[in-house]
Amino acid sequence: MKEQVHGALGQMTDAERKVAHTFLANYPSSGLSTVAEFAGLAGTSAPTVLRFVSRLGFSGYPEFQRALRAEIQAELLSPLEKGDSSAARSLDGSALGAYFSRATANIQATLEAIPESEFEAACALLSDPKASCYTLGGRFSDAIARYMAAHLRIVRPNVRRFQDQTSTWDDQLLDVKAGDVVVLFDIRRYQRDLVHLSELLCERRARIVLITDSWLSPISRYAKVVLPCAIDSGRTWDSGVVLMALVEAIVDRVTHRDWDSARGRIQALEHIHWNKPPAAD
Structure with a gap:
């Protein structure tokens, strides 16, 4: 709603x-x-x-x-409350086919739910050369946040991740400046520590890009851009397929918004990679 x-x-x-x-x-x-x-x-x-x-x-x-x-x-549904995942089959009896069909439907639903203007706004924020960029996710989505940071770090400078220990987040906030961009991933059974972090980021006037689900994390009230994804697989576990697809689309767009800069960084990385000294015996 x-x-x-x-x-x-x-x-x-x-x-x-x-x-x-x-x-x-x-x-x-x-x-x-x-x-x-x-x-x-x-x-x-x-x-x-x-x-x-x-x-x-x-x-x-x-x-x-x-x-x-x-x-x-x-x-608030837990995995146990979503039912027995052994029952789903496609018309031809394929569990794999049924799951992929649902994933395809989720991708289409997300494409319809996210206005192109919001997608472009998120990519523009992440392309801002004056702003540092941070990423962080929840229990499962943080793996996707890591994936995003690993790619962005290659094509633009000053990309960081909030480290996993919540006790150190306050320390890391010291380096967040007004105008910096923070990508937060938060899907249902929302994490209170992430919501609290978003409040602190807002106080520091950071710009939050929220990648969330169709129900929208409470972080949405603090976010500059909200990108809702369809995650319901209809089975025991929510799906991260659309989250990953959206991240790849963002990385691709950021890469080509300033291709000259990105190309220069990629070339420099290739030079470093291929000119490493051989490992010692």
Whole structure:
């Protein structure tokens, strides 16, 4: 639903946008309160809240709240609650075929969900030669954050990763300057430590690019750019296929936004690689 709200902001009146921003900043509690309470929190009227709900395609406030509760339940699902993954088969009986079909559908859904302008905005931030770039992900997505940093480090300078120990993040924040770009990966069962880090990054006026899921991590309220991905495999484990595909698309675009600079760095790296002294016996 947060994705729906973000997508509809351009069509909302000023009063409806106040409701939308209140909903996003106080998700999900604002939407679970009464219409009057929601209106009071947003500083608008009850009819404005109902128009906001209607703008999202709901017939009324009860339907909006039912959808919100269902979304919250989906966000909190554990692998055990997603069912037995041994049952899925494609029409020809292939488990592999069924999984690849779902992955293909997720790629298409993500392509439709991310406006080209948002993708370009993320790539522009990551191409800024004056800004240092940092990446970090969650329990599983941090592997993709590492992959992204490894590629970006070749084509642009000043690429770093927040190290894994959360106890050292405060120390590493000392080097983050206003205008620096931080790519954060956070998908459902969102990590509170990443949300807290995003708050601190915002205080330091870093620009956050969030790569998240269709339900949108709470980090979205602090992010400059939000790129939502379809991750639901329909089985026990969420899928990282789209996250990886999106990262590769970003790396490719950043590489070719300033190809002369990237080419020079790649050539220098090749020279270093092929002119290393032989290892000692």
